[in-house]
Amino acid sequence: MIIDDLRTPIVLAPMAGGPSTPELAAAVSAAGGLGFLAAGYLAAADLADRIVRTRALLSDSARPFGVNLFVPGAPTPREHFAPYLEGLGREFPLGEARFDTDDWDAKLDALVTEPVAVASFTFGCPSAREIARLRSVGTESWVTVTSVGEGRTALEAGADVLIAQGAEAGGHRATFVDRPADDAADPLSTLALLQLLTAATDHPVVATGGLATGAGIAAVLAAGAAAAQLGTAFLNCPEAGTAQLHRDALVIDAPTMLTRAFSGRRARGLRNRFILDHPDAPAAYPEIHYATGPLRKQARADGNADAVNLWAGQTHTLTSAVPAADLVRTLSAETKNALNLALSRTIQDC
Ligand SMILES: Cc1cc2nc3c(=O)[nH]c(=O)nc-3n(C[C@H](O)[C@H](O)[C@H](O)COP(=O)(O)O)c2cc1C
Numbered sequence: 129m130i131i132d133d134l135r136t137p138i139v140l141a142p143m144a145g146g147p148s149t150p151e152l153a154a155a156v157s158a159a160g161g162l163g164f165l166a167a168g169y170l171a172a173a174d175l176a177d178r179i180v181r182t183r184a185l186l187s188d189s190a191r192p193f194g195v196n197l198f199v200p201g202a203p204t205p206r207e208h209f210a211p212y213l214e215g216l217g218r219e220f221p222l223g224e225a226r227f228d229t230d231d232w233d234a235k236l237d238a239l240v241t242e243p244v245a246v247a248s249f250t251f252g253c254p255s256a257r258e259i260a261r262l263r264s265v266g267t268e269s270w271v272t273v274t275s276v277g278e279g280r281t282a283l284e285a286g287a288d289v290l291i292a293q294g295a296e297a298g299g300h301r302a303t304f305v306d307r308p309a310d311d312a313a314d315p316l317s318t319l320a321l322l323q324l325l326t327a328a329t330d331h332p333v334v335a336t337g338g339l340a341t342g343a344g345i346a347a348v349l350a351a352g353a354a355a356a357q358l359g360t361a362f363l364n365c366p367e368a369g370t371a372q373l374h375r376d377a378l379v380i381d382a383p384t385m386l387t388r389a390f391s392g393r394r395a396r397g398l399r400n401r402f403i404l405d406h407p408d409a410p411a412a413y414p415e416i417h418y419a420t421g422p423l424r425k426q427a428r429a430d431g432n433a434d435a436v437n438l439w440a441g442q443t444h445t446l447t448s449a450v451p452a453a454d455l456v457r458t459l460s461a462e463t464k465n466a467l468n469l470a471l472s473r474t475i476q477d478c
Pocket residue numbers: 141142143144145147166167168196249250272293296297298299300336337338339357358359360361439440441442443
């Protein structure tokens with residue numbers, strides 16, 4: 129398995145909407161981790177171009193990297209979200225609240241024509257047939273889960289690896305079905321979900337959410353993770369396509385929170401006016417995402433951080449603006465030190 133052959137158990141989280149670039153993915157893979165491209169919001173042809181570009185950037189073109197896809201859901205009846213958009217429309221420019229599958233079939237075809245080492249999935253689980261099709265071209269399937277139940281579903285479909293996404297994670301939650309009724313229960317933290325999954329399966333589990341230091345990576349490795357996946361920690365690297373407004377906000381000590389206000393799907397971002405003003409935004413993805421596109425674009429152009437989705441995990445102040453390869457090397461060295469330190473703390477018989 130790919131995960132057994134990495135020089136360091138560090139996986140770059142896919143980050144759609146700008147931050148993920150071929151340069152960032154190639155830098156992490158070249159440094160011995162596993163780089164990822166985000167295919168979300170891209171046309172299939174653009175994804176194919178990015179795969180070719182990432183391979184070209186890697187001097188050893190056999191070095192593995194992954195591609196992440198959004199699993200499509202179902203359309204939401206218009207009456208569920210129309211009142212929310214009517215309210216927003218009085219204040220902001222809005223786009224068409226349409227549904228689509230994010231070019232799912234064409235992107236799967238692109239991954240068969242231009243195979244990569246790993247395909248990872250969020251927002252759901254591909255079918256057993258789709259996973260088998262990817263396996264036939266040598267691609268492993270990793271499925272992001274937020275509960276033990278989702279983990280079981282993914283393994284039944286044939287997933288090779290589970291990615292345990294804890295509540296601390298920045299960006300969208302990977303939940304297969306996003307239901308406001310489930311908000312009454314606290315989402316599981318990274319360490320809690322990791323322990324539950326490793327108790328339930330022998331398949332490799334990659335931990336993600338709130339990991340930003342070697343000590344954090346060491347903690348999940350000690351708890352049985354096969355690797356750690358980091359997103360926010362890489363947002364400030366020069367190779368990332370992160371907007372300057374977003375970079376500036378990450379280093380300010382401000383809280384994050386979960387919201388559906390921007391996209392109609394629960395996601396963690398830096399708390400701002402827009403999130404606070406719309407605490408009861410409905411679940412309707414991708415309809416709300418498309419509708420709020422023009423308002424987010426306008427706010428970004430105006431430098432108005434109060435109406436932009438500033439996705440970030442809970443440890444966002446620990447990001448630093450260093451090249452991705454340096455970050456991978458520093459995190460690897462810190463992880464080793466943290467594991468050695470933990471071993472040196474003798475446990476007395478009791
Ligand atoms: C800006 C941003 C964009 C993200 N986009 C994606 C994505 O396209 N696909 C995906 O599976 N996860 C996405 N995520 C979630 C990450 O895969 C991962 O779960 C998260 O970054 C882990 O938490 P951390 O940010 O605290 O490291 C995104 C996260 C961020 C911060």
